[in-house]
Amino acid sequence: MVPLPFVGVDLTAGVRPVDVAALDPSGRSVAFRQVRSDDELCGVLQELGAEVVAVDSPMDLPSGLCCLEEDCSCVPSGPGTGRSAERALAALGIPCFWTTKRTIIKKMVYRAIALKERLEASGYTVLEVYPYAVKRILFGRHLPRKSRPEGIAFLIDGAKSELPSCAWPALWAPSHD
Ligand SMILES: [Zn+2]
DSSP states (O other), X not given: OOOOOEEEEEOOSSSSOEEEEEEOTTSOOEEEEEESXXXXXXXXXXXXXXXXXXXXXXXXXXXXXXXXXXXXXXXOOSSSSSOHHHHHHHHTTOOOOOOSTTOTTHHHHHHHHHHHHHHHHTTOEEEXXXXXXXXXXXXXXXXXXXXXXXXXXXXXXXXXHHSTTSOOOSSOOOOOO
16 A cells, blocks of 8 residues: 555544545545544554554644643643643634633543654654634635535535645535534
């Protein structure tokens, strides 16, 4: 199999499976996988020939925090809510889940932090990514809901027109993941 060094991971808190998409540098070869555990993910990354792993989840805590536990005395040292990158997004008018002790995605954040450490120790370049912000910047403010067929169609059209040099399949029926 041709190595697919660029891999995107749609992380979950652990109940739902994790979607994995991989791409070669030319954009001509793609592969999709679903995994349940981090062990399984590590096996798939090796199988795909991954080098850069982009994960859709916060992968760090705000500076000053050692955890996201309400009963711990750690407090953020930054000038506002969440992380500096989240504040920069908010300033652009792009909403996200603030990483605070009241986050509703705490389990996923903990999973992502451990995963980042593990993947970096294995030699991968790990990037935190936020697809919603990318879509907002590429396609503008009015995105049809991604859970509906017209939302998916919008994303397919947008991908084809904004990124024409990618070898998008002629028959293509992806989920929003
Ligand atoms: Zn703490």
